[in-house]
Amino acid sequence: MPLDRIDCDLLSLLQKDARLSNKELAAAVGLAPSSCLARVQRLRSEGVLRGAHAEVDPQALGVGLQALIAVQLRQHSRAQVKAFWKHALGLPEVLSVFHVAGTHDFQVHVAVRDAHHLRDLALDAFTTRPEVAHIQTSLIFEWAKGQVMPNYRA
Amino acid sequence: MPLDRIDCDLLSLLQKDARLSNKELAAAVGLAPSSCLARVQRLRSEGVLRGAHAEVDPQALGVGLQALIAVQLRQHSRAQVKAFWKHALGLPEVLSVFHVAGTHDFQVHVAVRDAHHLRDLALDAFTTRPEVAHIQTSLIFEWAKGQVMPNYRA
DNA sequence: TTGTTTCACGAAATAAATTCGAGGGATTGG
DNA sequence: CCAATCCCTCGAATTTATTTCGTGAAACAA
Numbered sequence: 001m002p003l004d005r006i007d008c009d010l011l012s013l014l015q016k017d018a019r020l021s022n023k024e025l026a027a028a029v030g031l032a033p034s035s036c037l038a039r040v041q042r043l044r045s046e047g048v049l050r051g052a053h054a055e056v057d058p059q060a061l062g063v064g065l066q067a068l069i070a071v072q073l074r075q076h077s078r079a080q081v082k083a084f085w086k087h088a089l090g091l092p093e094v095l096s097v098f099h100v101a102g103t104h105d106f107q108v109h110v111a112v113r114d115a116h117h118l119r120d121l122a123l124d125a126f127t128t129r130p131e132v133a134h135i136q137t138s139l140i141f142e143w144a145k146g147q148v149m150p151n152y153r154a
Numbered sequence: 155m156p157l158d159r160i161d162c163d164l165l166s167l168l169q170k171d172a173r174l175s176n177k178e179l180a181a182a183v184g185l186a187p188s189s190c191l192a193r194v195q196r197l198r199s200e201g202v203l204r205g206a207h208a209e210v211d212p213q214a215l216g217v218g219l220q221a222l223i224a225v226q227l228r229q230h231s232r233a234q235v236k237a238f239w240k241h242a243l244g245l246p247e248v249l250s251v252f253h254v255a256g257t258h259d260f261q262v263h264v265a266v267r268d269a270h271h272l273r274d275l276a277l278d279a280f281t282t283r284p285e286v287a288h289i290q291t292s293l294i295f296e297w298a299k300g301q302v303m304p305n306y307r308a
Numbered sequence: 309t310t311g312t313t314t315c316a317c318g319a320a321a322t323a324a325a326t327t328c329g330a331g332g333g334a335t336t337g338g
Numbered sequence: 339c340c341a342a343t344c345c346c347t348c349g350a351a352t353t354t355a356t357t358t359c360g361t362g363a364a365a366c367a368a
Binding site: 103138141151 | 165249
């Protein structure tokens with residue numbers, strides 16, 4: 001199941017705007033709506049297309065500050081890694097979690113109300129955890145996402 | 155323009171699954187389809203809902219490796235920051251860019267084919283840049299996104 | 309009270325998604 | 339070389355959803 005050029009175009013278009021109608025999509029890739037639909041359904045059933053998520057304005061939700069929190073664990077046992085992973089993903093303030101190799105073990109992207117909230121979060125949800133040895137918080141000035149996942153199969 | 159409980163429910167549902175039909179959405183929040191549509195349209199026109207993006211399987215696109223590249227600039231002039239920002243966002247390998255305050259100036263999330271590709275990217279697109287003083291690359295073992303942007307207005 | 313605003317509803321009109329049968333190439337096997 | 343098969347496409351018909359619009363009820367202000 002290789003991806004041909006039309007599949008790639010579909011993936012690219014839907015990553016930029018998942019609300020494109022099947023009709024618009026079909027026109028954009030030069031296919032009849034029924035053929036286009038069949039392709040998109042195939043991509044979904046194969047797991048290449050995993051879903052779609054709406055993007056909301058953080059400020060409208062009262063998010064005034066975002067930060068990256070670098071976390072170092074005390075030990076690198078599988079149990080501790082898993083425990084922290086689950087804990088972090090369960091916090092409402094957490095937007096995403098990276099488990100990384102390097103000087104730190106995790107980078108956690110958080111969205112908070114303000115500096116006060118960030119301090120409380122760091123102290124209550126990170127520093128006090130038994131598996132956490134050390135954290136280092138970096139304020140985010142600006143944050144942007146690339147348009148699409150690169151495609152190395154093209 | 156305050157967000158009431160129904161607005162928040164809509165935002166939450168659409169962040170989890172932007173492909174929900176208006177009909178399903180209406181049923182989920184207990185509104186008639188026409189009323190639900192009016193709310194979603196209002197949220198869009200107000201800029202609270204910014205759009206929707208499909209999620210694709212990185213492996214299906216030949217992405218075998220992801221990394222976080224921490225970047226330190228030589229100087230912290232506005233010109234250098236802006237230059238690097240634009241450069242990074244223009245690279246196809248870049249998924250997102252964080253401009254941060256702290257020991258580093260940027261964290262760049264990249265998706266590459268393999269270790270070779272990562273080395274080439276680091277050397278050709280980061281280290282050789284005039285405004286870059288130093289980089290530190292961290293392999294990503296695992297990466298997960300939280301479900302929704304937290305809502306501090308509720 | 310009275311006027312005004314806001315919001316939800318449902319029916320009708322419009323438009324879209326989805327199903328299905330059939331035809332055109334290309335590849336495979338005889 | 340021919341025939342059979344497969345894969346993908348198309349377009350019309352059907353089903354389903356989106357969108358528009360007029361109405362009316364509740365909340366609020368004067």
